[in-house]
Amino acid sequence: MHDRVECVETPDGDHLTLARMGRPAASVQQILILHGLEGTIGAKYAHGLLAQAQARGWTGTLMLFRSCDGQLNSAPRLYHSGETTDLDFIVRRLHAESPLSPLFICGVSLGGNVLLKWLGERSQATTMVTGAAAVSVPFDLARGSRYLELGFSRLYAAHFLQTLKTKALAKARQFPGRMDDHRIRAATTFWEFDDAATAPLHGFLDAADYYERSSSIHYLSGIQVPTLLFSAFDDPFVPPDVLRDAGRIAASNPSIVCDFSERGGHVGWVEGSLWPATYYMEARVVEFFAKVHQPHTKVL
Numbered sequence: 001m002h003d004r005v006e007c008v009e010t011p012d013g014d015h016l017t018l019a020r021m022g023r024p025a026a027s028v029q030q031i032l033i034l035h036g037l038e039g040t041i042g043a044k045y046a047h048g049l050l051a052q053a054q055a056r057g058w059t060g061t062l063m064l065f066r067s068c069d070g071q072l073n074s075a076p077r078l079y080h081s082g083e084t085t086d087l088d089f090i091v092r093r094l095h096a097e098s099p100l101s102p103l104f105i106c107g108v109s110l111g112g113n114v115l116l117k118w119l120g121e122r123s124q125a126t127t128m129v130t131g132a133a134a135v136s137v138p139f140d141l142a143r144g145s146r147y148l149e150l151g152f153s154r155l156y157a158a159h160f161l162q163t164l165k166t167k168a169l170a171k172a173r174q175f176p177g178r179m180d181d182h183r184i185r186a187a188t189t190f191w192e193f194d195d196a197a198t199a200p201l202h203g204f205l206d207a208a209d210y211y212e213r214s215s216s217i218h219y220l221s222g223i224q225v226p227t228l229l230f231s232a233f234d235d236p237f238v239p240p241d242v243l244r245d246a247g248r249i250a251a252s253n254p255s256i257v258c259d260f261s262e263r264g265g266h267v268g269w270v271e272g273s274l275w276p277a278t279y280y281m282e283a284r285v286v287e288f289f290a291k292v293h294q295p296h297t298k299v300l
Contacts, residue, residue, distance in 0.1 A: 022059030034111025082214020120219025131292035232264030
């Protein structure tokens, strides 16, 4: 769905890759998409969201987190659920590029956690962002990590750990002494991996410190941008009690709209037949953005 790929140099001398659709134009709505854990330029939900945006005449950008563009990035860091400086950098860049264009951001899974944390951290987000949506967000990283050690969810964890460990080991070779490669190889759960790799590489004391400081549930009350939280109670990544806790906190913030369905899975919500599949989430998010942008229209 994108028509070009841009490589952007970051302030620390590294790079970020953006997949762009359409050309910035004054007053034309644009959507920025943040993918989930180990997402790629081919993420189906990202292309679905861009297609929905294109159908409305909008432009769009998919931001690939560092190392998710097929290249090992050059800085002594990767990406993680609480890292918001790259998002801040790209939002400011897009706003400067087209300051009159309403900007909407959709974060999916890990990207949703990053988005909500950034929104809660920065009150000035209201000057750059018109609306936001966070889909299938883990909210509480510690409880989510433990949940992934149970039952069928362990298969998801094992799948992601393969590529995460490969990247971390490559980064350990790039910057010797930053991490213990033996502990990385031995990790069999997200908690063990984050304790061995994510925490030491990014300045956290341990996995527990990383989870506590990065969990978006702590930032919901500070969000001032109209924001949709869209999740399902049967999400295999997120304990149902975490969704209930997030919903209670969000209920006291008039900027947040919660839409938690009983079914939908993790970034699912398949409609009709499986081939070709259509996904309710993509239409729901873009519809929310359209209503936010229309004055005197009730946002649901």
